Amino acid sequence: MTRHMEIKNKFLGVFLSSCLAASVLGAFNAAPSSAASTAGAKCPTLKVQDYVDGNALICATNSSGAKVWTKYFTSGTGGTVTIGIGALPATLEAYAASAPPRSYVVAAIYSGLTRVDLSTGTPILMPNAADSWAQEKGRPDVWVFNIIKGKEFPNGEPMDAAAVKASLDFVMNPKNNAGLRAKVLDITKIEVASEYQVKITTSAPRYLLPRTLSTIPILPPKLFAEQGATTFWKTPIGTGPFKATSFTPGVQLTLEANPYSLRVKPSATKIIFKVIPEDSSRMAALRSGGVDVVTKVPTDSISILKSANFDIKAIVEPATYIMSLMAKTGALSDKRVRQALNYAVNKEALIDGINGGLGEVAQAQLIPKGLTGFCNSVTAYPFDLDKANDLMKAAGIAKKSLNLTFQSSTAYITNDVLMAQAISQMLEKLDAVNSVKVEVLEFSKYLDVYYLRGAIPRKDLFAWRMSSSPDLDALVQMERYTTGYPTSNIGYSNRNYDVAINAAAALDVKSTARTARLCKAASILKEDAPILWGIHTPDIWAGNKALERLTVDAGGNIDLVSVGNK
């Protein structure tokens, strides 16, 4: 059965012709909020593009027909925007990983087959190098992608099916050590069906494949093969909205509008990323006018920046702060003890006391609300110390007999050390708990513990930031708790959970049957509690008021295409 693109169901819009837009956009730029209501009165069907001729008028509606967001700009009128960032990737490599800050750079310079738009808070799959895609009739394990026609890379090579195949082949080849290879392990075959059509076969039906492929850039195959990856990453070319015009690793990256962009011409003529690793220095750079926008605003700086009249943008990251509980042996092998720990942690206090009121309580699930696979019926463990003490008693844990160790990262997860200390104090309030020792691990040691390598074993509680990017779906994260998953190793195993997850993996993302199975798995996971659920951490940006359309999507990425300086 042929599946239609997600976009058709979710996304309707309108655009003005470029000449009409030119006359209207000026007014919209001056007063975007009032303009939204005027222009959004009609939202006829938008076929495949959200940006037209570089002049963007986006009018999106959700499934019930309500307008959810609009953006207006004329390309090249946004001047220069300077962004103070804590770190940039050391190279412009496209296939290394898909988390920020690399995701900003990769999305700016390169194009994947698809693009995931998170402006509305819910992932909407958009065309990019592919104009459309669908599963082959009767073959849910085969996806057919129709590639955009008449476009080329800056070196003249065509954007076609051969380029798509070459790029995916490179990522899939284990010899190339592409960090993104883990995302495409299910692909078994890539065929060039015609000049502009690619067929991709997976080992089992994979409904998330078009979404996953948004993170794998398509590169000019001949140039990439001639130069080799290492040389290519030094001066890369792509078909994203920007081209990198200068890059000093660890210092600065300058992006300018790319005339070979497949879809969109950005508002700003130049985006400059400046690396300022120290939080206080980065905030000072914003306040002194050295930069227009800063990333990773510490929560204690929010009030200062607000009082200095800066625009604060806070989103809930598509990531969950959790603590894996070592369920193999000892007291934590009893699920009542693990449940008790969940009841003993006041998650609201973590948000209000440590994260400046930003963030969201995790609903005993691994993704925040809004992402696909989220289950409304599974809710968070409420803060209930009495119930926690009762469960400990029922499990036969004597008073003050439990000594736990809590392993935490430092400066990897927002306010990680503070949260670890607060949680340890909350757990120490349980009658059965004598002490909770916080073990702060430097990042490389922390990774050793995560991968279960090196001298330090994983201990009772191991804090982890579980990111849903780029899939923005529950399944990938939930698979980590199936029996035998390589990096879980916490001793958790439940056959019913495995069955539910495996069944969900073979079903369409939009199907209710899939949601039901994921909900069942989520209920099992909550009941078994191999995790102490914390919060969905905030990602905070700040910018000066002279900026237009400063928006940060649910993935924590600033919209580089729309942002401009007045």
Added chain:
Amino acid sequence: MVRILGSRLLQLILVVIGIGTLLFFLVRVSGDPALAIAGADATVENIASIRQSLGLDRSILEQYISFLQNLCTLNFGESYTYLLPAMPLILAALPNTLYLSFVAFLLAIVIAVPAGIYAAVKRNSFSGRAVMSMSMLGQSIPPFVIGIFLILVFSVWLRWLPSFGNEAGLSIVMPSLALSAVLMARYTRLIRAYFLEELNRGYVRTGKSLGFTNTRIWFKHVLRNISVPMLSLIGIDLGKFVGGAVIVEAVFAWPGIGSLMINAVKARDYPLLEAGVFAIAVMVVLLNLIVDLLYLYIDPRIRAKVN
């Protein structure tokens, strides 16, 4: 002279081999760089493949022999994170660190010498005590705190100076002030102490009885005599100074080797770390050589001994 240069060269070789060996084993004890490179979602197979491509699947002895061979040719290999040869990366950032260190050092000397002399000569006055109090304050505040304070005042409030990077001529002002503050304070106190000691010497009394002006006695004779012990201290301080520069570079996002080294430590980028430490070791030994040569120039007794 040739003997001094020869011994320093030998010292340099020994220092580099010693530091290189220590660093080689220390970084390898700290963990596996393949994990840092692979990222959180990598497969076990991916990690194994990265280890193989970096040559980390060989025995430690094999790796060490290869490291020593590369050290002889100054080839530290390619940075794991930047995918570029490590030494050129360090050499590209080194001028910025040297520039910052040089200006900060110059600033420390230019301010500390007159301030120390003033504090010695006016030791019982309010202003003399004020200079000493300031130097006490300067020595007790860490450079990064001074840096943040300077940024707040001169960038955020007054908007006179850029708060980060090395783009404008004025960019050097705050980082060099922050870096030099501790040294400036330390030298002011030491110069005062040495100066006071020298003022009680016989040659000062003789000079006065011969009718020499104070300025002539202080600057021509006393200052020259105190410069010998000061030079010894400067030689010792140079190593510490580079360490301080790493912190200050982070505060001001100064594009020197400090930020490169911090990233290299985080990513367990062995080649970059080894190249960076090698460059710093060479720099410190060379600066100490310059200090030794200055001894010869300043102190005729040492010159006579060498001759």
